[in-house]
Amino acid sequence: MRRIDAILIAFAVFVAGGIIYIIFQYLGFDAYDAGIWSQVLLVLGLIGWVVTYLFRVFTNNMTYHKQVKDYDDAFFAKQLEKMSPEEIEKLMAEKDS
Template identity: 35%
Template sequence: MRRLDVLGLGLAILLGGGILYGSLVWAGLDTGSAQKVSSMVFLLACLGWTFGYLGRVLRGEMALKAQRASFEAQQVQEHLEALSPEEWQALQAELEAEEEGIPAVGSPEQRED
């Protein structure tokens, strides 16, 4: 979210609260009751946003995490596309050997230092 977006959102919340308060006073509520109602609406909105945010954090649905996963997948895809046919066959052989539980040639399991 850009700085301009945050300022716009803050201004919208401020104006929305003022419009709600003014509407309640215009509808006939006394100023104390209108203030309590508009404050309660603001509090419930803040709590709803906070619990929604915590839910996204706990489920791992954060925007940065999704962007990072997408970037890493793109990097792997580009790396695989850049492989020569010989490198591709060697990689496939290594993966098949790992699936069968056989250490690949040159892997750390076979080295004796």
């Protein structure tokens, strides 16, 4: 993620909080209650994001892990292309024993 992306996301969350506050006031909440409930929704959204992030971390479903796996797969495929059929047969025989 680039720095500008992080800044835009933070700004979007800030604006979303303001919009939620205005919506609550439009629905009839006073300023105090609208502020509390808009913060509650923002905190619940943050907790939800953290939970999904932790889930991706513990299941190794992160972009970095996918890139490393793709690189390893491509590297080993390239190595197999360079090997002769006899070398591949020998390698398979070593694997089985």
